[in-house]
Amino acid sequence: MLCPSRLAKLRPLPRPLLAAARRHRGVDLRCAISSSPPPPPPPPPPQVRLRTTSSSSTGLGMPSVDEEECGDFLPWLERKAGAEVSPFLSVGKSAYGRSLFASKSIRAGDSILKVPFNVEISPDDLLPEIRSCKVGNVAKLAAIVLKEQKMGQDSEWAPYIRCLPQPEEMHSTVFWSDEELEMIKESSVYQRTIDRKVGMEREFSVLRHALDCHLPEVSKDMKFEDFMHACALVESRAWESSKGYSLVPFADFLNHDGLAKAVLLRDEQKQFSEVIADHNYAPGEQVLISYGKLSNAVLLLDFGFTIPHNIYDEVQIQFNVPLQDPLYEMKLYLLQRHCLQITHNFGISKCPADSFTIKLVLMLYFPYIRCHKFETVSIGMFL
Numbered sequence: 001m002l003c004p005s006r007l008a009k010l011r012p013l014p015r016p017l018l019a020a021a022r023r024h025r026g027v028d029l030r031c032a033i034s035s036s037p038p039p040p041p042p043p044p045p046p047q048v049r050l051r052t053t054s055s056s057s058t059g060l061g062m063p064s065v066d067e068e069e070c071g072d073f074l075p076w077l078e079r080k081a082g083a084e085v086s087p088f089l090s091v092g093k094s095a096y097g098r099s100l101f102a103s104k105s106i107r108a109g110d111s112i113l114k115v116p117f118n119v120e121i122s123p124d125d126l127l128p129e130i131r132s133c134k135v136g137n138v139a140k141l142a143a144i145v146l147k148e149q150k151m152g153q154d155s156e157w158a159p160y161i162r163c164l165p166q167p168e169e170m171h172s173t174v175f176w177s178d179e180e181l182e183m184i185k186e187s188s189v190y191q192r193t194i195d196r197k198v199g200m201e202r203e204f205s206v207l208r209h210a211l212d213c214h215l216p217e218v219s220k221d222m223k224f225e226d227f228m229h230a231c232a233l234v235e236s237r238a239w240e241s242s243k244g245y246s247l248v249p250f251a252d253f254l255n256h257d258g259l260a261k262a263v264l265l266r267d268e269q270k271q272f273s274e275v276i277a278d279h280n281y282a283p284g285e286q287v288l289i290s291y292g293k294l295s296n297a298v299l300l301l302d303f304g305f306t307i308p309h310n311i312y313d314e315v316q317i318q319f320n321v322p323l324q325d326p327l328y329e330m331k332l333y334l335l336q337r338h339c340l341q342i343t344h345n346f347g348i349s350k351c352p353a354d355s356f357t358i359k360l361v362l363m364l365y366f367p368y369i370r371c372h373k374f375e376t377v378s379i380g381m382f383l
């Protein structure tokens, strides 16, 4: 959700090293719907910030700038921005892929980066004929990424485009094989992955037609896999903006910490995006921000990673409350009041056969205690 002049939520629309992502692939997102007796409640997650563990990011030594691909990135960005973008941060690599590190001490409250809107990539950079295409904002931005990739060195964003992850570095579930998807078949992420792929196929054919007519040099040899890669790049690193979605070079090298208070702020008046440090950093520490209050399902689908003890995790359950149930009103009331926090995405939607699909946020510390207060729900959840 975008707060007009300030807060921009990273579109759920963020990725770990392959090994980390694969480790998470077996995670059963139905953990709360198990038939075994509920295990004792887990201890509260430790209030520590996520830190990467690779030697380059522990803060014990300054990470090296990724010279090979990104050596020219910051000088290019500052030329394009016409100003210094950050006196505090340098680009490097951690277990989370490309990352930003404190190049000197940072104090809570410091403005650690300012990226002017004029260096962003937004759908405004598309030909009007393509912009008016009946596809979503993600696909429109993906079309620009494809165009800039095609232009290679001639692209005015070449140093940025070169730094973006390659398809083999992307781990969102749309890239998973059938065999891998089979492991999450019972989770809602499975169906959302299938739906997303179907949607992308549809948008690919619409966009391809428009590109054939107006930008044939881009559509020539363009494969569905290229479009899927471009869409996944946008999903995992574009921010909501007044133009739909925008790619914010440099800011999009920041990785996610669900406990961070720092977010990307957008100042529509002054026309720049900014991040204010939420705590002190020593030189060499990785700087992390929050992409939003995102569940592991969203993180996996959109960004290709999950986080342990995610305080924003949730599970979707199917719960039947027949209309003719004399306690219908009371059950609904109790469900909302005592057990479930209903998010606006899913809310309560009426499905055929008087069933309700409810998305709840797990109370991680004592989900069972809370749900036992309302027996019917606990039966629904734990049988």
Ligand SMILES: C[S@@+](CC[C@H](N)C(=O)[O-])C[C@H]1O[C@@H](n2cnc3c(N)ncnc32)[C@H](O)[C@@H]1O
Pocket: 014, 015, 016, 017, 020, 050, 095, 096, 097, 098, 099, 163, 164, 165, 236, 237, 252, 253, 254, 255, 256, 257, 302, 303, 304, 305, 307
């Ligand atoms: C906005 S980009 C951040 C920059 C990215 N690391 C890169 O290489 O360009 C989001 C991606 O970073 C990775 N990422 C961010 N936070 C992460 C985390 N806490 N754990 C694992 N991967 C993370 C994920 O691959 C995600 O899709």
